[in-house]
Amino acid sequence: VSLPVEQVLKPKPPSPRGVALLAAIDSGQTSIVDAQFATGLTFEPAGATFIFVVEPLFENLSTIEERWTESFQRELLERGVRMKTRDEEAVRTGVHLLSNFAYADMQFGTKLTDTAVWRAISDRFTSIPTVAGSLKASLPSFEPTTKEYENCVSFVRQCIDGYGNSLFVQLKYNDPEAFGILVGGVWIVLQSRFSLFGRKRHP
């Protein structure tokens, strides 16, 4: 399922520094020795940042911060750049999925997409207690039966499965690890879309 809006809207390019960093890595002038990921409670892609430690120095810097963008993320995936820990990889996964779902928000509307996300996740990930708990806290008030809704659910499933595949094929995580990271990302999607984490802890 490819959304019309997704076909027309082009991803924002990486920053000039991001492009230069990738070029330096490709030409063997520098390499990433440590990659971390930083974000906030809402996990908005616009606020997410990669933090790399590089060797040898790049532009006289050993630490580089680069903002998450869809295209920069794609470039990193193609180069198999992992985060330092599985937990950070899960956050990156969540941010990636949230960014994908923004296309569905635009194409189908937020309400329909929220319901589709709930449905797609509840079909596959209820065996994990934290995910099951989040699903209970974000029950949809209605479930549409339109063709648009089915398309939206298919798109959401494809995004989740597609990234699961990237974890396995491009980032070379083994099967249980890739699944764990994907579930961590899915949990983050639920917290962010339905604003669960802060609410739950501070009633």
Place this chain on the structure above:
Amino acid sequence: MNDRTRAALVIWGKGDAASEGLAADVLAAEGYVVEPMHPQGGPDKRRDGICEKAGRRFTMACYFPNNSNQISFKDMKEKFLHDLEGVSTASAEGVVFVTNVSVADAERIILEELAAERGCAAIVYHLEKLRVVLDSAAGLGARVRYLEIDLTREEQLTAFTMISRLTEEIQGLRAYMRGELIDEMKKTIHETVAAAIKSKKEGM
């Protein structure tokens, strides 16, 4: 399903300024940042506003004819193509077309393809999509204001719940800003990843 909302949208009869106001409120409820342009009349360069979402910039175009169930697809398409011309002058990536006309799936696809041929994205908020937003918690205020449909008892409860949730969310964000939630969140992410790996290994 609220037939009153649908009927009020179809009959309409509120004029251009109200249609632009309603469209702006619906898009705001959907997470767009909206900047209306001359809603009381004036040169608008074939766009009723500019709206942004997820870093994407669109023009907002409204089409709210009275008795919209009598409008043909041909008429709506003409208006759509007319409004599409405003996209390039606004340096936007596409148009969000908000209308009280009922649009079938196949018709929506035609509109999207017409826009794509011109290198634009088209997002169509048609009658049913408008109704869904206006009957949801985030759209109830706009429904009362523009369609004069009061809240049912259940909707009042929904609205109060939403306000309460927003308050809790703000409290949560404040706690996060103070650094109180960071460790707890990291711990939960770690537990989730570990539990999923364990579950997968057990199932293999």
